[in-house]
Amino acid sequence: MSAARRLARELTKLHEHLPPGISVALAEGFQEWRMNIKVLDDNPIYAGETYQLLFRFGNSYPIEPPEVVFKQTPEHPIPLHPHVYSNGIICLDLLDRQGWSPVHNVESICVSLQSMLTGNTKRERPPGDEQFVRSNRSRPRDINFLFHDNDV
Amino acid sequence: MSWQAEELKEKGNAYFKKGEWASAETLYSQAIQKNSSNPLLYTNRANSRLKLESWRDAIDDCLRSIELMQENMKAYFYLAQAQISINHPNEALSSALMAYEMCSRSKQQTNNAQTISALVLRCKKAKWEIRERDRLRRRSVVLGDLMQKLEIDKKRDLDELDERVAKGGVGKIEASEERADIEKNASNRMGDLQTAFAISNPKELAIREVPDWLIDPITFEIMHDPVITKNGNSYERATIIEHLKRSATDPLTREILTINDLRPNIALRHACQEFMEQNSGWVYDW
The missing domain is CATH 3.30.40.10 (Zinc/RING finger domain, C3HC4 (zinc finger))
Incomplete structure (x- = not known):
C-alpha cells in the first residue's frame, strides 16, 4: 500500500484547514514531517511556548503507527509532562502499536498531544527519566512502555 | 520425469529472483517438456514472459495453466497484465476481476488483494480511455455535420440574395446590409453551437472531488x-x-x-x- 499517496492527501487537507495551535513546520517528501504545536489555553506550564513534533513514517503507514517524538531546537523546548521524557520520547498509547488505529492521522495525533498537554497539571518528567534518557538506545517504536498512570 | 521438472523449475526460480528473465523462461520451458501437466510451470513461465514483454506467449501460458487448473488466481492475474499490455482492456478487466474474486475467497487473500485491486483499477481506466476516445470522435463528427449544415444554409441565403439583386429587386446598399446580416447570423449560430457542445462536456463542469x-x-x-x-x-x-x-x-x-x-x-x-x-x-x- 502506498503510504506516500495517503500522506499526500493528508497534506492537501492540512493545507486547506488546520486546527488552532497546530501548523506544518516542514513536510517535504513522505519520510519525515515536522509539526509545530502550541497549547492554547492558559495552562501556565506551557504558556508562550511552541513545541516541535518529529514524525517518521514507514512504508506501512497508516497500518503501522508513525514514530512521533518532540524535537528540541533553539526555538522549541521539550514540554514538561509526566509522559514526555527529556529526550523528547513520548509515552502515549495512541502511538503504541497496540493503541494505534489506522483511522488516526497526523492531524489527530497533533490534537491528541495538544490535549494531553492541556490537561496536565504536574511539572514533572516521567519516573526514572534521567536513567531512561541515559541508557535508552532503542527507537521509540521498539520500547514497551508500561502505562503506569493512565489517568494523567 | 516430474522430479526433473521440479529441479528445473527451482533453477528457473533462482534465475527469476536474480532478474534474469530469459534464462528463467528457458528453464521453465525445459521443465514443461519434462512435465506438461503442472499448471504452476506455465504460470511461472508466463510471469517471466511478462517481464520479457512477450505478451502473446504469456497469454498462451496463462490459458494453458487455467485449462489445467480452474481455480487459478495467479494465471488470471498474469493474464490480465498481458491483456492490458496488448490493449485489450475488456478482456483484461474480466480476468483481473476473476483474480480478485478468487483472491477474496482464499484464506491468505490480503497478500495479493491490494496488487490485484490496483490492476482492476488500471483495467477500468484503460477501458474508459477507449470509450472516451470513441465518444470524442463521435462528438466531433456530429459537430462537424451540424456546422456544415449551417454553412449550407448560409450559402443558400446568400445565393437567394444574389438572385434577387440580379433580378433588380434589391438595391446595392440594401443588398450589402442584408449580406452582412446573413454573415453575422450564421456566425452567431455557429458560435452558439460550439458553445453548446463545449458546455455539454461534463468534464468541464463537474466538480472534481470525491465525496x-x-x-x-x-x-x-x-x-x-x-x-x-x-x-x-x-x-x-x-x-x-x-x-x-x-x-x-x-x-x-x-x-x-x-x-x-x-x-x-x-x-x-x-x-x-x-x-x-x-x-x-x-x-x-x-
Whole structure:
C-alpha cells in the first residue's frame, strides 16, 4: 500500500484547514514531517511556548503507527509532562502499536498531544527519566512502555 | 520425469529472483517438456514472459495453466497484465476481476488483494480511455455535420440574395446590409453551437472531488470493494483486512473485530462504481 499517496492527501487537507495551535513546520517528501504545536489555553506550564513534533513514517503507514517524538531546537523546548521524557520520547498509547488505529492521522495525533498537554497539571518528567534518557538506545517504536498512570 | 521438472523449475526460480528473465523462461520451458501437466510451470513461465514483454506467449501460458487448473488466481492475474499490455482492456478487466474474486475467497487473500485491486483499477481506466476516445470522435463528427449544415444554409441565403439583386429587386446598399446580416447570423449560430457542445462536456463542469462517503478511511482512496463492520462503518476490504491481521479491533471503536464479521457493502459498492463511471478520467489520477 502506498503510504506516500495517503500522506499526500493528508497534506492537501492540512493545507486547506488546520486546527488552532497546530501548523506544518516542514513536510517535504513522505519520510519525515515536522509539526509545530502550541497549547492554547492558559495552562501556565506551557504558556508562550511552541513545541516541535518529529514524525517518521514507514512504508506501512497508516497500518503501522508513525514514530512521533518532540524535537528540541533553539526555538522549541521539550514540554514538561509526566509522559514526555527529556529526550523528547513520548509515552502515549495512541502511538503504541497496540493503541494505534489506522483511522488516526497526523492531524489527530497533533490534537491528541495538544490535549494531553492541556490537561496536565504536574511539572514533572516521567519516573526514572534521567536513567531512561541515559541508557535508552532503542527507537521509540521498539520500547514497551508500561502505562503506569493512565489517568494523567 | 516430474522430479526433473521440479529441479528445473527451482533453477528457473533462482534465475527469476536474480532478474534474469530469459534464462528463467528457458528453464521453465525445459521443465514443461519434462512435465506438461503442472499448471504452476506455465504460470511461472508466463510471469517471466511478462517481464520479457512477450505478451502473446504469456497469454498462451496463462490459458494453458487455467485449462489445467480452474481455480487459478495467479494465471488470471498474469493474464490480465498481458491483456492490458496488448490493449485489450475488456478482456483484461474480466480476468483481473476473476483474480480478485478468487483472491477474496482464499484464506491468505490480503497478500495479493491490494496488487490485484490496483490492476482492476488500471483495467477500468484503460477501458474508459477507449470509450472516451470513441465518444470524442463521435462528438466531433456530429459537430462537424451540424456546422456544415449551417454553412449550407448560409450559402443558400446568400445565393437567394444574389438572385434577387440580379433580378433588380434589391438595391446595392440594401443588398450589402442584408449580406452582412446573413454573415453575422450564421456566425452567431455557429458560435452558439460550439458553445453548446463545449458546455455539454461534463468534464468541464463537474466538480472534481470525491465525496467522503466513497473514500476508504484508511488509505483515503475511493473504494472498489467496500465492506461494512458491526458498527456500520465501511472500509476497503483489502486495507481493513491488512489492519485486522495486526490487530483484531475495530479501528474506530476498538471493539473486537474479526475478518468473519465483515460484510460486503453492496449498495456502497454500486455507489462507488457509479461515481467512477460518471467521473472517470480524473478520478483515476485523483
